[in-house]
Amino acid sequence: MKRLQAYRYELRPNSEQQRQMRRFAGSCRFVYNKALALQKERYEQGEKKLGYAGLCKELTAWRNSAETPWLKDAPVHPLQQALKDLERAYANFFARRAAFPRFKKKGQSDSFRYPDPKQIKLDQGNSRIFLPKLGWLRYRNSREVLGTVKNVTVSQSAGKWFVSIQTEREVEPPLPKGGAVGIDMGVVRFATLSDGTVYAPLNSFRRHETALRKAQQAMSRKVKFSNNWKKAKARVQRIHSRIGNARRDYLHKATATISKNHAVVFVEDLQVRNMSRSAAGTTDQPSKNVRSKSGLNKAILDQGWFEFRRQLDYKLAWNGGHLIAVLPQNTSRTCPCCGHVSAENRQTQARFECVVCGFEENADLVGALNVLRAGHARLACEVSGAVMPPAAGTHRSDSGAARCRA
Numbered sequence: 001m002k003r004l005q006a007y008r009y010e011l012r013p014n015s016e017q018q019r020q021m022r023r024f025a026g027s028c029r030f031v032y033n034k035a036l037a038l039q040k041e042r043y044e045q046g047e048k049k050l051g052y053a054g055l056c057k058e059l060t061a062w063r064n065s066a067e068t069p070w071l072k073d074a075p076v077h078p079l080q081q082a083l084k085d086l087e088r089a090y091a092n093f094f095a096r097r098a099a100f101p102r103f104k105k106k107g108q109s110d111s112f113r114y115p116d117p118k119q120i121k122l123d124q125g126n127s128r129i130f131l132p133k134l135g136w137l138r139y140r141n142s143r144e145v146l147g148t149v150k151n152v153t154v155s156q157s158a159g160k161w162f163v164s165i166q167t168e169r170e171v172e173p174p175l176p177k178g179g180a181v182g183i184d185m186g187v188v189r190f191a192t193l194s195d196g197t198v199y200a201p202l203n204s205f206r207r208h209e210t211a212l213r214k215a216q217q218a219m220s221r222k223v224k225f226s227n228n229w230k231k232a233k234a235r236v237q238r239i240h241s242r243i244g245n246a247r248r249d250y251l252h253k254a255t256a257t258i259s260k261n262h263a264v265v266f267v268e269d270l271q272v273r274n275m276s277r278s279a280a281g282t283t284d285q286p287s288k289n290v291r292s293k294s295g296l297n298k299a300i301l302d303q304g305w306f307e308f309r310r311q312l313d314y315k316l317a318w319n320g321g322h323l324i325a326v327l328p329q330n331t332s333r334t335c336p337c338c339g340h341v342s343a344e345n346r347q348t349q350a351r352f353e354c355v356v357c358g359f360e361e362n363a364d365l366v367g368a369l370n371v372l373r374a375g376h377a378r379l380a381c382e383v384s385g386a387v388m389p390p391a392a393g394t395h396r397s398d399s400g401a402a403r404c405r406a
């Protein structure tokens with residue numbers, strides 16, 4: 001079984017290398033924006049969109065043009081990768097996965113990618129990596145890179161430079177350990193497992209929110225582009241990156257533990273994207289409870305449920321397990337003991353009490369137990385051959401699950 005994995009390290013560039021990396025990232029951004037402008041112009045004039053090969057021809061012309069001679073100083077492959085990125089942005093737009101591609105701004109995800117492993121040398125013993133036109137770069141070697149290098153991305157975040165090394169390697173098909181578990185996602189408890197394990201809410205954003213707001217206010221009071229403004233801006237970026245780090249760390253730890261100890265994980269198919277849609281509603285249909293809804297939306301985005309599921313999906317696959325989404329019908333209102341379905345079972349947000357048999361439990365744990373039950377029902381349905389929905393890690397609900405729930 002082939003496994004793709006990325007390893008990320010902080011770079012320790014010298015000042016010349018820092019200057020070069022800023023320049024290369026700028027050149028890639030320039031090429032991306034110029035190509036996007038060109039495509040827009042062609043569209044307005046009724047011409048066909050250029051493909052990747054056509055854009056590469058344009059790139060050669062730009063590199064040889066007297067107007068932008070500095071483009072020649074940047075390595076050519078990363079510039080071409082910027083065109084590939086634009087192609088992907090268009091493809092995502094046409095597939096309705098993303099909004100129309102936008103122009104890139106300086107300082108927003110500054111990065112560039114080397115796609116050719118032949119031009120990259122990794123010297124782990126000396127904690128250094130060789131990249132075209134940058135030479136040997138030192139990095140903070142925190143763990144060993146496994147597998148053969150496929151490509152390398154250099155990026156900047158909050159004033160620091162990072163390298164992400166994508167590798168591929170052959171691994172033994174893993175045997176999953178452990179049984180099945182259901183997970184209920186919530187705001188008060190980030191995740192509750194049907195075995196009783198509870199993951200506390202992340203709320204990293206809220207904790208840093210005050211600091212962030214103050215830093216942003218301080219920045220807005222400064223004269224734009226002055227030295228003090230730049231200092232204030234760096235502070236805002238530092239807080240942003242601290243929030244991101246805390247969140248990433250938490251999610252990775254949680255998903256690693258869950259995927260190592262379970263062969264099958266059932267989650268509710270909540271469609272995080274739909275839930276976190278504008279709280280205000282549309283002009284035709286203004287939302288009724290903007291306040292509570294925007295609170296929930298914030299919590300969803302804040303806690304990274306989507307990222308949590310994405311990580312669970314690929315980590316379970318690494319360990320030979322599966323992530324399976326089930327429809328969230330009545331998971332919060334069904335009694336796991338007698339099966340009675342009623343909204344009255346849920347007296348408060350936190351407490352579940354069955355009005356028929358008197359079963360009492362934490363509402364999130366009840367949700368997790370019901371997700372587990374629904375998951376088992378769906379699997380039983382698939383085995384009997386009634387329906388064959390996609391097997392593993394689907395993020396989509398399907399009619400098969402609905403029929404099984406009956």
Ligand SMILES: [Zn+2]
Nearest residue numbers: 335338354357
């Ligand atoms: Zn009951």
